[in-house]
Amino acid sequence: MKNLIPFNVSVNQSELDDLKARLKNTRWPGEAESAGWNFGTSETYLKELVNYWIGEYDWRKQETALNKYPQYITDVNGIKIHFQYIKGKGKVTKPLLLTHGWPDSYYRFHKIIPLLTEGDQSFDLIIPSIPGFGFSEKIAMPGEAVADLWKTLMTKNLGYTEFYAAGGDIGMGVTKALASKYPEVVAGVHFTDVGYPMGQEDPGTMTEAEKQFAQFVQQWWYSEGAYAMVQATKPQSLAYGLNDSPAALAAWMLSFGNAGASPEILEKAFGGRDELLTNIMIYWTTQTIATSVSMYKVEAMAQWGGAAPLQKSKVPAGVAVFPREAQFPKEWAERFVNVVSFKKMDEGGHFAALEVPDPFAEELRSFFYSISSGI
Template sequence: MKNVTEFKVTVSQQVLDDLKHRLQNTRWPGEAAGSGWNFGTSEAYLKDLAGYWLNKYDWRKQETLLNKYPQYIADVHGVKVHFQYIKGKGKNAKPLVLTHGWPDSYYRFHKLIPLLTEGDQSFDLVIPSIPGFGFSDKTSLGSEAVADLWKTLMTENLGYEKFYAAGGDVGMGVTKALASKYPEVVAGVHFTDVGYPMGQEDPATMTEAEKQFAQFVQQWWYAEGAYAMVQATKPQSLAYGLNDSPVALAGWILSMVNAGAPPELIEQAFGGKDELLTNIMIYWVTQTIGSSVKMYKVEAMAQWGGSQPLKKSNVPAGVAVFPREAQFPKEWADRFVNIVSFKKMKEGGHFAALEVPDVFAEELRNFFYSIK
């Protein structure tokens, strides 16, 4: 490995004591009786979660689990990139970079590690933190710039001639950029979404299924898209409160998690209370919620600035559509990637790697080992 140093998660007791003080002194705004999740994150639920966070959640235990697998910091074009790197045990393990989204983190994939590094069909897993997230540098970059870093990380820092890539949400944009810009080194890509209609498409070129999908997305945007509009326009204004109050941070993240899962499944969607809070803690202890949401502004500025869309890549692509994810048709995905496998999954949602890791790991293994 080149320009790489070992890393361990170590949070000072002072940070944890300060967190406890802030949780104990939360000023609750109140909510209308029976409002539930209709106005945003339920205060009743958030109070229960905050109580668990304060009295039962054990960060030191989670910190030990986070340090279970090897982690490193790489200097990539002057940007410090945090990543997990776990070698597969098979003789011909395939190098695979997994890219998370927002409001999750590299922790999104922790349940996949034992599933994808064992057996003959295994992977050398590289699981980075996007710059601006978690333990990487607090610099906010667009998807294409992140893809440039990943290409260098995989080929120069880690020395692979070719590699595979998978991602959803923000990670979808990074993975799509990798395939489009670097087809000579990216051997295959996998997605759980491929982007959404934003009113720029010519309706005359769209199938009826695509038009129905576009209508669904427009309705969803009006109902659930406030987070993205704020983050793409006024991320700095938002960052002050989220960086200062752990309950505000949790409330904002939970609002997005709830957009992809009904209230009764919100913990299941993330694997449980401990997993939900560990993901939130990664933002809290690194103070990266501000730099993470600014990525939306960086992406929006690129679009508003008239940047040319990425060309469709010929890299073989697999697509898995989980039932609690936006149900886009195959012809929509065909616009962006070279589909060789398109599957409608039977269970799971936006955070499938956390919710149904066995199902997701099997999908990744079957796809990547089916292509040359």
């Protein structure tokens, strides 16, 4: 292993005092009567959450939990990368790289760590923070460039000759790029989504199920996709308010997380208010909201700049579709990855690793241990 510096999360008390003062001094805009979540994040709900944040939430307790597992800082191609690295305890272990998305963080996977590192079939888990997120370097990079970093992290910094990879949301794009660009070292990949129709597809090549999926996605973007349009066009304008006001940061992140779900489901997805706030705190204490939302812009710029599309990989891919995720058909997934396993899950949504850790972990274990590889 190369240049690994042990790391612990530690936030100065002055920063926590400043946070509490900002929360107490929030200027509430008011909301229309019976607005609920129809105009964005419910003020009624947010006030309750902020009061809990001020009076009951214990960051020091959460900080201790964040430091439960080994984590490191390392230099990868000149970029500072933070990652958790937990060795499996089973007779057989396989290296598995897990990549998060937005508005979550490396914390997305904390519940499945004990589930995948114990037992006879276990994994060495590598869970990095994408550049621009959390404790990695504050720089926005497109997903393909992140995949290049991950390949170097796994092979040069950690010394693996082959590894598995999984991810959803932004992590999906990074994982897909890994499989496409580096099939000689990526032995298998797993996804909970594979991308969405953006109106560039030839309808003549689409099945009826794919057309229905495309129609659903179009309607979803019109009703819930404003966050992505802003972040892909004017992320810096957005960042000033979110980096200055913790209430605004929470409102923006919760507005996305609540898409199509009640507040109760939203809290369940993150495991309760403490875990919901801990994810937000990772952004707040590192001041990485600006670089995280800017990733949407640099990704869009890479695509607008005429970057060649990634070729479909031959790396074996497992796909799990959770019921509160966009319901894409198998043939849609087969356009992008080499699907050898396609499952419809019984419960869960976009943040499956947080909401339903047991079935999600079992899905990863059963898939990666079912495919043939030299690992």
